[in-house]
Structure formats: structure tokens, C-alpha cells
Amino acid sequence: MNTSLTKASRMDRSRILSHNYTQTYIEEAARVGLLTPLDVTNLQLSLVKLLERQIQRYTRFESSSVKVETAEGLMRSILYALDVRLKQLKGEIEEGVTLLKEKTLETLFIEGFNLINEKFNKCKTYFQKVKETRLKVDNYAYNDTMEYAFTEFFGFYEAEFSYQSPMPDIDYPLCIDDMQEENTDYIYMYLKKLYHENLFCNSFPVAEIQTLLDSSHPHQSEMLINIFEYVLINAIGRQLANKDLKHLELSEGDCQSLQMQFETQLDIQMLVEEAVNEIIKSLHVVGFLKHYMLEALPPIVKRIKANVENDTLNQIFIPFKLGTKVEKVHFTDGESLEDERFKKMIEAVCSSQLVVEKLMIFKENVHSLKDTIDFLEAECLFGKEYRALYKSLSLPEISLLLKYTSISDEQSFKTHLQEVQNDKSLLKPWEMELVYFLANKEAAQRAQLWLVVQNINV
Amino acid sequence: MKMEKQQSFLPQAIISQINKTELMACNDYTKKYGLLLTEEETMQILERRKTSLQSYGRIEIGGGMLDKLIKEFCDSPYLNSQNYASTIAELTELFYYFKNEALDKLSDEELLKIMHMYFDGPCGGSLELLGQSALEQMTRHVRYGEAEYTKLEERGELYMGDDLNEY
Numbered sequence: 001m002n003t004s005l006t007k008a009s010r011m012d013r014s015r016i017l018s019h020n021y022t023q024t025y026i027e028e029a030a031r032v033g034l035l036t037p038l039d040v041t042n043l044q045l046s047l048v049k050l051l052e053r054q055i056q057r058y059t060r061f062e063s064s065s066v067k068v069e070t071a072e073g074l075m076r077s078i079l080y081a082l083d084v085r086l087k088q089l090k091g092e093i094e095e096g097v098t099l100l101k102e103k104t105l106e107t108l109f110i111e112g113f114n115l116i117n118e119k120f121n122k123c124k125t126y127f128q129k130v131k132e133t134r135l136k137v138d139n140y141a142y143n144d145t146m147e148y149a150f151t152e153f154f155g156f157y158e159a160e161f162s163y164q165s166p167m168p169d170i171d172y173p174l175c176i177d178d179m180q181e182e183n184t185d186y187i188y189m190y191l192k193k194l195y196h197e198n199l200f201c202n203s204f205p206v207a208e209i210q211t212l213l214d215s216s217h218p219h220q221s222e223m224l225i226n227i228f229e230y231v232l233i234n235a236i237g238r239q240l241a242n243k244d245l246k247h248l249e250l251s252e253g254d255c256q257s258l259q260m261q262f263e264t265q266l267d268i269q270m271l272v273e274e275a276v277n278e279i280i281k282s283l284h285v286v287g288f289l290k291h292y293m294l295e296a297l298p299p300i301v302k303r304i305k306a307n308v309e310n311d312t313l314n315q316i317f318i319p320f321k322l323g324t325k326v327e328k329v330h331f332t333d334g335e336s337l338e339d340e341r342f343k344k345m346i347e348a349v350c351s352s353q354l355v356v357e358k359l360m361i362f363k364e365n366v367h368s369l370k371d372t373i374d375f376l377e378a379e380c381l382f383g384k385e386y387r388a389l390y391k392s393l394s395l396p397e398i399s400l401l402l403k404y405t406s407i408s409d410e411q412s413f414k415t416h417l418q419e420v421q422n423d424k425s426l427l428k429p430w431e432m433e434l435v436y437f438l439a440n441k442e443a444a445q446r447a448q449l450w451l452v453v454q455n456i457n458v
Numbered sequence: 459m460k461m462e463k464q465q466s467f468l469p470q471a472i473i474s475q476i477n478k479t480e481l482m483a484c485n486d487y488t489k490k491y492g493l494l495l496t497e498e499e500t501m502q503i504l505e506r507r508k509t510s511l512q513s514y515g516r517i518e519i520g521g522g523m524l525d526k527l528i529k530e531f532c533d534s535p536y537l538n539s540q541n542y543a544s545t546i547a548e549l550t551e552l553f554y555y556f557k558n559e560a561l562d563k564l565s566d567e568e569l570l571k572i573m574h575m576y577f578d579g580p581c582g583g584s585l586e587l588l589g590q591s592a593l594e595q596m597t598r599h600v601r602y603g604e605a606e607y608t609k610l611e612e613r614g615e616l617y618m619g620d621d622l623n624e625y
Binding site: 051052055056059062063064065066067068069070071 | 517523566568
């Protein structure tokens with residue numbers, strides 16, 4: 001029988017918020033009387049003194065005043081460092097009160113930002129690992145995050161001024177994203193998870209990962225999707241279909257078999273968990289990644305159940321569609337005219353009365369998309385003259401013009417056509433004439449155009 | 459003793475208090491130029507400082523910059539015993555306004571020196587020209603990251619025309 005008595009905590013942990021730890025901690029300690037009003041006042045005065053110190057350091061002692069927003073940011077940096085220091089205590093919740101009474105806030109702040117610095121260095125280590133395990137896939141958010149998101153952060157972050165420092169501009173979503181953390185704590189956790197996601201994905205051929213993504217959606221490369229989740233789900237599908245884990249490919253037939261398997265199974269969650277445990281065993285997954293994979297299961301199981309009910313399992317287990325990848329075309333613009341020459345060309349077109357002459361001037365002088373758009377926006381053509389110009393352009397040239405409008409598919413075209421016909425359009429004159437021009441084309445011709453529009457990058 | 463009401467820990471407002479005695483101590487330095495502040499004038503300057511800081515969304519720590527401003531401008535040929543207090547008050551407001559306009563890229567010392575240079579120079583003691591022309595042009599150059607923003611007059615780029623609305 002355990003005779004030791006645990007002293008009941010007087011402070012209520014649920015009142016202490018992770019994001020405002022120091023502030024809510026002191027308020028809670030004061031509420032239960034562990035800090036007196038005088039203690040709180042002294043802490044407030046120390047905080048103000050600390051803020052003054054940081055303002056002086058931030059302005060390199062060159063300014064006696066700062067903008068209120070700057071002071072607020074500096075206060076957040078101070079509180080974040082204090083939060084980190086106080087959260088480091090792992091014992092009884094009241095230990096923090098002893099710390100606040102025994103050490104000055106300045107000392108705790110310095111200890112806190114030293115801890116932040118250590119975390120920052122750990123972020124660097126994990127970022128290196130992320131780069132080493134990077135997947136060679138065509139997904140804009142993933143690649144942009146790898147290449148650019150962290151440049152300024154690692155170049156300019158200062159632990160002492162954590163909230164004035166640049167934060168990474170992250171687009172790529174994780175499978176499990178914990179928004180409870182902040183600043184370097186969040187970035188550390190993000191990079192750690194991303195590294196482990198990469199590790200798991202690297203167990204499979206990268207070409208198959210690309211095919212899996214392309215099979216999921218024709219525009220997946222521009223979508224904010226989590227690659228690890230797609231790979232994990234197809235791996236689960238392969239495991240349940242008794243296929244090896246060297247590949248990720250599933251067929252429509254496999255999806256139908258899985259549908260039957262799930263329909264006859266009372267406990268889908270248990271089935272999926274068993275499959276994941278087999279994957280973990282086969283791929284020798286241990287530690288953080290193992291827990292991460294298991295933590296990722298509940299929302300996956302929920303989606304599987306919903307898709308089983310609707311007989312749409314091929315929307316979560318992705319059957320491979322080979323040859324569906326549409327290559328994107330990257331457009332490089334031609335050389336633009338100098339301003340003076342462009343101006344003279346516009347004057348010449350405006351002073352001409354003949355459409356043929358206007359088009360000739362255009363063809364002789366304009367050799368870039370930029371100039372074409374500027375030409376159209378200069379409104380030196382009228383009514384059907386625009387359509388004469390469009391008639392002289394090729395399909396790719398028309399598609400490039402459309403990239404500068406909000407007309408990208410049949411639906412948006414029909415909406416704009418209706419607005420133009422009802423005199424409710426907000427389009428510019430050249431855009432309206434373009435709509436009329438397209439209205440005279442067959443739907444099949446327009447369909448070809450939309451395909452080019454959607455697969456060209458300007 | 460338990461706190462009956464949850465008290466917020468964060469201080470709600472921080473504007474450093476400069477007392478009038480500290481400011482009036484500048485008289486020891488400025489009296490050789492025939493410039494002295496009365497108690498009432500000192501209070502008016504402090505009030506102007508406070509409202510300017512609030513209007514322009516700034517907070518000031520420590521002793522502030524008023525004593526530096528007074529010491530910088532006290533030898534100006536355009537200050538006399540009649541306009542001394544009102545000019546200092548106006549310069550105080552201009553100072554905080556242009557700290558913002560220069561995006562805090564200028565130190566206190568640098569901005570005060572530039573203000574003094576223009577005030578005594580091309581502005582000929584006119585606070586209107588200083589605030590609406592010279593400093594506007596200078597801080598525009600600072601915002602655009604141009605290096606030699608103190609040499610606009612030398613380069614003939616400082617416009618001090620009659621039409622102050624041009625800028």
C-alpha cells in the first residue's frame with residue numbers, strides 16, 4: 001500500500017493556457033494566493049523594466065521611442081521566452097512560483113531565450129535531415145516549402161527578438177499539424193514531422209508516389225495535399241489486399257475487393273489498425289514515426305467508413321491511372337518594346353482608320369505577351385477590330401491572353417457571356433470582345449482551348 | 459490573501475513619465491542663449507509630447523528625447539525668448555511624426571541633426587516648410603532606401619517652392 005500522500009495542487013492547470021503561459025500562470029498563482037498582490041505588482045514592474053531594456057537593445061540604444069506595435073512585439077518575445085523557461089519545469093505546478101520568487105524576470109528571460117536558441121539549432125538539424133530525405137515529386141506547395149519557406153527564418157532569426165524575427169512561409173500541410181505550439185516550438189515540431197513523413201515515403205519508389213499523386217487529381221501539383229497521407233493510405237490498401245509493400249499501386253479491382261472486405265467487417269477500425277501494425281513491422285518502423293502513423297489513423301478510418309457507405313473507396317484508396325499526367329508548359333515571354341517605341345506604335349494605331357493597317361502595325365511591332373496585353377488595354381481598337389485581331393492569333397496565343405482574365409473554363413466563359421449579353425459585365429472592353437469571339441467558336445474548339453489554358457504556366 | 463477578482467498581469471499602458479523638474483533643468487544649459495522655459499511652458503511641452511506619442515502610436519522609455527532636442531536646437535538663430543517654448547513643442551510633434559515617416563530607420567540623434575540642419579538652413583526657421591516640405595522629401599528618400607538622404611540640398615533635389623501642396 002502506498003502510504004505517501006501527494007499534495008493536491010492548489011493551482012488549476014486548466015486555467016493556465018499554453019499560448020499565454022506566463023501571464024495565465026501568474027494570474028492563477030495570484031488567484032489561489034501563492035502570489036500576493038505585492039508580488040504581482042513587483043513582477044509587473046520587472047516586466048516593464050525588461051521591456052525598456054529590450055527596446056534599448058532592439059534599437060541599439062539609438063532610439064528612445066518605438067511604435068506601439070514594435071513594443072507589443074517585443075513584449076510577446078519576452079513573454080515567449082518566459083513561457084519556454086517556465087514550461088521547462090516538469091514537477092509540481094507550484095514549482096514555478098518558487099522560481100518566480102527566487103530569480104529575477106531578467107534572469108528567467110535570458111535562460112528562456114537560451115533555450116529558444118537551442119531549439120532553433122535543433123530546427124536547423126532537422127531541416128538538414130528534411131532536405132536529405134526530400135521527395136522528388138511534382139507538387140508546388142511541397143517544393144516551395146522545401147526550397148524557399150525557411151530561407152529567411154534560418155538567415156535572420158534572433159531568439160532574443162523571437163516575434164520580430166521572420167517566420168517561415170509554410171504552405172505544405174502536414175498529416176497531423178499541431179497549432180498549439182508557437183514560434184520555434186512549432187517549427188521544430190513541423191520539421192520533425194516532415195522529416196519522418198519523408199522517411200516513410202522514401203520506403204516506396206518515388207516514381208510510384210508521383211503516379212499515385214497524378215492519379216488522385218489532374219491538378220494535384222497545385223493543390224495543398226499531404227503526400228504522406230496518400231502514401232500511407234495506399235500502403236494500407238495494399239496490405240489489406242495482401243499485396244507486397246514494395247509498391248503502392250492499386251487497381252479498381254483492388255478497390256472493389258476492399259469494398260467487399262470492409263462491408264463484411266464489423267470493426268473497420270481494428271482492421272485498419274492491424275494493417276498499419278503489419279506495415280510498421282514489415283518496414284521496421286520505430287519510435288516517433290510509429291506513433292505518428294498510429295496517430296494519423298482516426299481521421300483516415302473515419303473517411304474509409306464514409307466512403308464504404310457511399311461505395312466510393314476509389315476516392316480514398318487511389319487506383320493508379322497510368323498516362324494521365326499532363327505535362328505543364330512553361331511559357332517564356334518575348335522581348336518587349338521600349339516605352340517610347342510602344343507609345344509611338346499606339347499613336348500610329350489610334351490615328352489609323354483601317355483595321356488591316358492597325359493589325360499590320362500590331363504584327364510588325366508586338367512580339368511579347370506583355371506588349372500584347374498593354375496594347376489591348378490601351379483601347380486603340382474598337383468593337384469588331386478586337387475580334388479581327390483575335391482571329392489572326394493562334395490557339396496558344398489566345399490561351400495566353402485568357403491567362404490574364406478570369407475566363408479559364410467553359411463554366412466561367414458562360415457566366416461572363418451571360419453578363420456581357422445582359423450588360424452587367426465588369427470586364428474590360430478587350431475581354432468582352434474576347435468573350436464574343438469565343439462565343440462564335442464550337443464547344444469542342446473551346447474545350448481544346450481550356451485544356452491548353454489549364455496546362456500553361458505564365 | 460486570495461484575489462477576489464482575476465487581475466490581468468500585463469501592464470495596460472506604458473508611457474514613461476518625465477517630470478517637469480527634469481525638463482526645466484535644461485534651462486541651465488539654454489540660459490546662455492537667452493532661452494528659458496517657465497513652469498507653465500514646460501507643462502505645455504510635456505502635454506504636447508504625451509499627445510503626440512499617443513497620436514502617432516509610439517511609446518517612449520527612459521528619459522525620452524526632449525532634453526536632446528532642446529540641446530540640439532538651442533543655438534538656432536531662429537529661436538528667441540518669444541517663440542522658444544512653442545517652437546520646441548512643435549518640433550517635438552514633428553520629431554515623433556517623422557520617426558514614423560522614416561519607418562524608424564533614423565536614430566534619434568540623426569533625425570534631430572537633420573531637423574536642425576533644415577530648420578536653420580533652407581527652411582529659414584519656418585516650421586511649416588520644415589514639416590511640410592523638407593522633412594517630407596527627406597523621409598521619402600529614406601523609405602526608398604536611398605543612401606544620401608541628407609544631401610538633397612547639395613544635389614539640388616530639395617524643393618522648397620511656394621506651393622507646399624505639390625508634395
